[in-house]
Amino acid sequence: MSLGLQRGVCFADKHLHHQALRRIEQADREEAMPLEDGLGMRQLAKALFAVVVARPAKAVTEGRMRSSGPRTPSLQTGRWTTVEAIAMVDIAHWTCPTCKVIVTTPFCARCGEEPIAPRTLTLRGLVEKVIHALTSIDARAARSARTLLRHPGELTLAWTSGVRKPYVAPFQLFLIANVLFFALQSATGENVFSSSLDSHLHHQDWSELAQSFLSQRLVATNMTVEQYEPLFNSAVVMNAKSLILLMTLPFALLLPLAFLREHRPFMTHVVFSLHLYTFLLLLFCAALLLAKLSALLGLGGLDAPMVDNVLSMAILMMCALYIYLAIGPVYGAMGARRTVKAIVLALAAAAIVLGYRFALFFITLFAS
Template structure:
């Protein structure tokens, strides 16, 4: 008669893994990593201990990963590709957490959004007939103010909804400039790179940009500040990319500079394209 594996039978015979049935030689299965089951695992005290351990384990990994991400550009990606993965967060997991922080702490004035006035007045947006489209939707000043309020709110929210698309776009720069055996290596590098970018703009936005707009310009758009802050950020990002590429790709100084310039230009083009696509999406929903 065939016997099915159950919790009770596993407790009686502790040599079998509850998940895959392999023979256990220690507290953890060497095949699937499942922990040896004990009755005290169901105790309330053990449940509380595991819950606290799970939170602190996440905190430890996150802060260790962020510290390494900031202080040693490119090393997280290099370690991950070499197989050193246990001490730190995996690329997409770190990106996902950084994305959540960015979404929660940064409001409408974020890197990926642009107010309606910019689409009405500034190049390159006006090259896509954004001004004419806005005039059709809001022909009077009063209507423009109403539409601008709705548009800016939607832009602030929706601009952070599709950020994952920038990961493969950033990887294109690495593909064009550096040689690696696997495409996934470029994606891993760009994922960590984009996680740093989100952390950097989370700090700049929450500590500098948002207070500036709140206390000094009362929520109005300041094109001068936007230009200065953008140029400063690009310089910092370019320097960070240079050192990250030197470490990860083992690239020369010249090739690292070229990679930095190519990637920043590519990201800038994609950023404006992203904003323009969001403009058409949002203005269409308002116009309808």
């Protein structure tokens, strides 16, 4: 149903438009006839004209239609009720409960507070708020993920430039990817970060060092490997989920060294790092699905060296490509230096992932 904003009318029923004009003319001839709710005929007529004819079209373009009270006419009748019209008039002057100042806009300019309408305190109002919050987050998350994957660097550039309303915050987007990754890891039974004790002892580059430290830990706790292994395996999964943010910090510290001449604020490096590792988590999600498919086909999962090596190389190449495309718009990198920096930073990101798994072993070993 067209709302007719181009014609300056917020609904299709033109009859109400002319009716409002007639009521204003009638009110000019009559002296403010009092209504049951205490609003004069002249004031109400002008309020109706301002609310249902002129104000909505302008408010839509300025993004000012968001308030806790109803702002749109009924889709069945195309008309505003008297209570809704009065609510729109009353919103012109209200006192912010937080700042204790008189406000003449739908939102407080200091803190963003909005006036409380009676409908907000009802069950229906609560349900509407919850539905709006959920759908708003979903829409922004989908838009953020799409921009992250299709246009590397633009999401970082938009966030650091102040364009933040259409997108999810970098840390929040990272957490969403984190939840998705660990949900898939649990569903597929494959492990990327939370490697088992047996994997640390026999299938990692630091296996000899791990065996040495494990022996010392078993002596200190007076336990056997069979007794300690279940404790370690359950603890490492929890630590991998809660400490995964640690990967982003070393990379954020490397970026100022790689782009010394650009003099970007440190927050730019932090946001870039969060977006990069969000992208890597999404790549790991795809790798988990491919590893599970490979296992179903009889080729083995991530425990098979061939599958692990192929997926690792693919992730490394995709990481380098993402960094190459992203550092252009964010840091203005160009030419051969852009290629070299992309390769070096991709190798650094991979090293940080391996270092994170290595750190998880020692954190879990001495904390469990």
